[in-house]
Amino acid sequence: MSSHIKDAAIAEAKSVQEASKGVLKSGAYLYPFKGIIFFATHKDLWGPFLARAGRTVSLGLGVTSFMFFFTYVPQMAVIAFTSGPLAAISAGLLVLSESATITNILSRSFLVEDALIDTFDGTLVARDQESLVAQGRQVKPRSGGLDAISRLGKVFSRPFSSFKPEVLIRSLLYLPLNLIPVVGTVIYVAVQGKKIGPGLHSRYFQLKGWNSKQRDEWVEKNRASYTGLGIAAFALExxxxxxxxxxxxxxVGASLWAADLEKAAK
Incomplete structure (x- = not known):
């Protein structure tokens, strides 16, 4: 039995090692950081974010206050068995992570859906991909000094999924992994990143006009790239x-990658 367990552990370690090499080789994990730079240096992309900032901050403060009031003490009591005198700090960090996760899921589902579509499309327009964006919305001509966001017209359809409780529940169930020093956090980020990576390109897949089979085949072909993208993005969020x-x-980073993919395909 011990021999089988050892063999299984070795096989799993090799699998993780190969997956890690693929993620690093793809370079897609750099796009979230490229997105930070591009967003910071292109003020015309700030509009959608600023328009939702007030409501989103209010939601975040409300969720964080609620979580600390109702869950901090119970979680600290549980963590005290493993962390001892550091339980207060560990519980505080865990509650902040839970609050950030809940806020992000709720805001994406109810407050910033349209803003994220505009941001993705606006970035594509800024990267001279008007023809691709025109597959999913009206795009105004490059005239009159209009910036990338101002050139965006009516959206024909929206790719982002509506609120799904199972997504929130799954994220919260994995959060306790963060209590395991270093390794637990790495596992948590890797698991979540692998799931959300393809979702960052849901708008791109829609603009390409791909059906679910074409999308799944593309994602599987580029699994390491989407895992890297998702891990970096989730770690930041x-x-x-x-x-x-x-x-x-x-x-913005996901849109920059989409623009690069389009240029490489020509």
Whole structure:
């Protein structure tokens, strides 16, 4: 039995090692950071974010206050068995992570859906991909000094899914992994990143006119790239109070990758 367990562990370690090599080789994990730079240097992309900032900050403060009031003490009591005197700090960090996760999911579902679509499309327009964006919305001509966001017209359809409780529940169930020093957080980010990576290109797939089979085949072909993209994006969105900002910069990064894919295909 011990021999089988050892063999299984070795096989799993090799699998993780190969997957890690693929992620690093793809370079897609750099796009969330490219998105930060591009967003910071292109003020015309700030409009959609600023228009939702007030409501999103209010939501974040409300969720964080609620979580600390109702869950901090119970979680600290549980964590005290493993963390001892550090339980107060560990519980505080866990509650902040939970609050950031809940805020991000709720804001994406109810407050910033349209803004993220505009940000993705606006970035494509800024990268001279008007013809691609025109597959999903009206695009105004390049005239009169209009910036990338101002050139965006009526949206024909929206790719982002509506609120799904199972997404929130799954994220919260995995959060306790963060209590395991280093390894637990790495596993948590990797698992979540692998799931959300393809979602960052949902708008791109729609603009391409791909059906579910074409999308799944493309994602599987580029699995390492989407895992890297998702891991980097999710790690940034775990940062308390800044998660919503990074959801916009991650959208910009995903759009930059889409623009590069289009240019490479020509």
């Amino acid at each position: 775990m940062i308390p109070f800044a998660s919503i900002v990074f959801s916009f910069t991650n959208t």
